Structures are given as structure tokens and as C-alpha cells.
Amino acid sequence: MSTQSDNTDGMAPVGMRCGARSRRAALTAAVAAASLAVSLTAGCTRHGRDDDRSPQHTPAPARPAPAAPSSAPAVTAAGSPLAVKIDNAPAARPQTGLEAADVVYAEQVEGGLSRLMAVYATRLPAAVGPVRSARESDLELLRQFGRPALAFSGAQHKLLPLIGRAPLRVQSPDRAPRAYYRATGRPAPHNLYLRPARLLSAAPGGAALTTGFGYGPAPSSGGIPTLSRTVRYPAARFTFTWSAARGGWLVAMDGTPAVSAGGTPLVPATVVVQYVRIRASRFHDRLGNRTPYTETVGSGEAEVLRDGRSFAASWSRPAATGGTTFKAADGSRMNFAAGPVWVVFTPAP
Template structure:
């Protein structure tokens, strides 16, 4: 795949957005996936997401302290994913038709490749405000959403805006489920744990909790199951009834994903003003606010409360008496369940 660490980025804020829209989106209708990437991936290696007017292009190098967030496909045709094991945080959100999509956040380690990369949602913009100048890697977005991405305080990097070689097409599956990112060609180095301004705390487990062997979270057309493994000292992830494995940096062997901490966060999921080309509404997940959550760690489940005061803040998780709840050291999965 190539392993060249160099910083290449193109910041695309305030650009004209609707000039280069693709007339058709055929590939995203395959494999039971809704056609949500318009304008985006046309299945031929072209991604239509932003204007290419050279007068509006601004050269930009992402901040050394910036996290990398990657939108990752999560239908059957996209599995196994690549590079998921290196993420510090994996967010699971609802998309059109009740399906799910992942956003993986990288701060402590950059894998050689990540994917398959898919399109952004309005939900992502609010969620990413908690980070300082984050870089968002995505395949494109719905046409009317593009101006919001242009104005968001982030570095938006699609295949159209990124330098040659940052993205590539895999040969082992059909488009649009074969677009991959080489993170180390996009940002110079992993920024480190201080860039994870999520509000998450790590340390000893809180008192109490109840023993838990397994926990399942259901979306309308998807489900996540987390099963405690004492051997892995983590929660084995399954999605849609299938064990979640990922290909790592240096081998084609599949590895089972085991999260150190799982957060089931109950949030408001409402309709947005955006739709895919089939007319399906794009759900909007509200990550600002407060509510209940369940934290899974060390084979136990803890009922907690969450609060995020504004989009620029991280999320606090506390017990009923206001005591902060520590997570276990390692990968965190946050599943946004409907309140």
C-alpha cells in the first residue's frame, strides 16, 4: 500500500459548492445500501464533493494537534473494515433506512490504511466540534449539506480535495465499498492522546455496577452486540449478528475487535432537512444535551448520566450523585441509541 509519512492537505472552507455535481449515483444502490452519497462516489474513482475553482483553493496543513476522523462504511458489502483496530474512539450512528455507519477517531496511532470510506452527515459536524481543528476524511456528501461542511471548523478532505495517493480503490470488492484512505499521507503524525478532547476520563472503575455478559443495541435495520471476554479483557464486537473483524496494517489476516469500554448513549434522533436520492430522510443525532447512558467495562454495566453543554465541549458521564465515571484504558465504542 505504500507507507510514506508526509503532510498533504487542502482546506476547503468557504468554497463554491454546487458547481461540479454528478448526474447519477449508481454504485451506492448496490448491496442493500441506500444511495446517500450524492454528490459523492460515482463508482469510477471520482468523488464529487466540492468546487475545483482554483481561485478558491487554499493550501492547508492540518494542525499537529488535530485528530483524524474517518467516516466508515458499515453494510455487509463493506466488511471486514480496515484499520478499525487502531481507532481510539468508534462512534456508531444511524443513517438512512435505519442502517448504521461508523466514525473512527484516530489520535494515538495512525494505521497504514482505513476504510471503506463513505459519506458525511450533518450529525458529524456537531459531534466533531468537540475537537480542535479536526480533519474529516469522507467520500462526499449530499449536495445541500456541502455548504455546511464548507463553513464548519474542520479540515474536510475528500478524494476530490486531497492530494494524489491519499485515497485509493481496493480491487477486492465493488464500488462504492472499495474506497480507502492512507492516513499517513494526509497528516504528518498521530497528535497524541491530548487531542482527544472528548471529556472522557480513564482510571479505576466506579463502585457498583451489575455483572454483564452481553449487551445488544438495536437500530431499525442494524444491531450491535458486545460480549465480555475475560481473555481479551474487552467487549467483543458483533454487528448485525456477525463478529466484527478488521484487517490490520501489515497482514490480510482478520482480527476480532474488542473494545475496552462501550458506551450506550441514549440521545434524540430526529429527522433532518436532508434526504438521499431515494427520498429517505437523513436522521440527525443530537449529541448536545443530556440524558441517560450505560457504560460497559470490566465485565460490568454501570447506569450513568451524560451531559454535553455545547457543541464545543466534550461529554461528561457521571453517576446519579454527580461522581465522574472512569473508562477503561483502550478503545472506546459509543453507540448512539434512540432515547
């Protein structure tokens, strides 16, 4: 289940042929998808591999970010945010839709690589991706949002029953095939994209961001002027460089500036380096590598980057159903700057 080695068998081909064979393939895939939806609800599935596969009848438009038609059905009610697992391998960059996310979580996965979880509440981009597979610790992280929609490409077979029982609106390609497409110009599995408007009728608004974050003025003291901060994983790194002109932190991933698919730099207003316990989970990929489990319930230390300064802080999340609160060194609430927030989970020292 590593970022680089997901099985790509059974992916929707780009430019599917017309004719009877195509119709037969589409009918076969539709029956398989319906069967999978029933089995996943029951807690098991025969397609439960971290293979990022999508149904054979998933459309594959050539445009990288097509808008959803107004008649597209909304299968998730407004009021819950949309969370999307996003690929962060070099072949997946630049990603689409990250610039519209209210919160982006960066987590460590197999092989010391990284993957992203983007949360959307105040606005929905036309497309998001590349979409990739879920991990066990995502379920704990997302409990703070009540019953959010989770868009992901697949998961390790034994994890699927847990996902099916979690308080989530599961929106995988098997559950919502019309919301996904395969883009041209990129190799699979780094080419699966989501149309959010086919999952949510409208952006639910800021009230859906039940993260526990507080926003407001920065502490009057205690911050250290900071031009750049790098967070390293065994096989990945994030660097955040302050830009006074843009009023935020320019993101670089593995030494390369992070931009949107349209070339716009990613510039979160606040960056949180959250020190957490990262342990081995009970799941592993096909090569036997244990999946890291990021514990987001508990308490610990943190660094909050905002306004060109770094503030020492602490975090607390006593229960999975609650958000995470941050306090400054003097015990007062640690406010974030208005705008997007990136949270990078890193092992506690």
C-alpha cells in the first residue's frame, strides 16, 4: 500500500472504445460496483485492496478540471465538510484543488513518504486530486467533523470494514462513480480526480469546520522571527517560507515549490507543526511495510507559524469526537491567522 507501488490493475482506461464491447464492459462494471457497495456496507468486500482502482464505467475526460453539470446529483447533504485523500508523490504534482482547502493535513505513510488530507467547507473547487487511498488513522482524525464525506480511491482490504462502520459518508469511486474521472497526461494511479460538486450540493460553510481552531490576533509576545521552517519525514520533507507580500507561507515539498495545477503558489496563512505519537498500525502494504498510525487524540507540543513568526504552543484533543485546541506558552488561546491552515503531523521527540 505504499505510495509508489499501488496496484493499478482494473483502472478506467482513458478514451474508452465505443460499441457493444464497451456497453458490455460498462454493464459488467455497474453490476460489480453495486455488489461492492452492498458488501462494503456489510463490512467486507472483495475489491478491498489499496489499489486505487475505479469502476470501468468511470468517465475519463481529457480536461484536467471539468466543472460538474448543474444536473449532477448531490449524494451528500450540505452541512458536512468534504475530506479528500490526496496523492503527494512527485508524479502527482502539481495537485489540483489544494489551494481551495480550508485545512490540509500532512501525514506520514509507508516508506517514510507523505500523503495529504484536504478538508473543504467554505468553497468547493471544480476538481480535486489526484485522489488516493485512506489509512486507519484518518478515521480518528475525521471524527472531529461529525459525519463528513470522505473521498478516497480505496483502502487495504482489512481496513474496509472499519471504514464502513465509521461515522463517515463513504464516497469512493465504487460508491459514487460519476464523481470521479481519469485525467489524461499522467500515469495511473496518479490520475484519479474528483468533482466535488457531484458529492455536495453546496459548500457547507465555516461552521462545518469543527476543528477546535481559534482565529484572531497573534500573541503580543513569545514569537520568534522565522523566515523558513522545514519538517522532515524519512523520505519526504515540507518547507514553509514566509512571504510578507503574500501574507502567508510558501510551501515547498521535497525541495520543489508547491503550486496549484494552474501555477498559483500554495500559501497557507498558518502552518502548525504538531508533535504526535506515530506508531505502527496493524495494517501493512503488499510489500509487508507496516502502515504508520498517527495518533491525533491526546496532547503534546506544537509550533505555530503565522505572520512571519514561530510560536511555541501546546495542543489538546481529549476525545476523538472533539476538535484540537492550541494554547500559547502563557496558557492563553493560540490564535491562527485568517485563511487556510496546514497541519503537519511529525513524531514527538
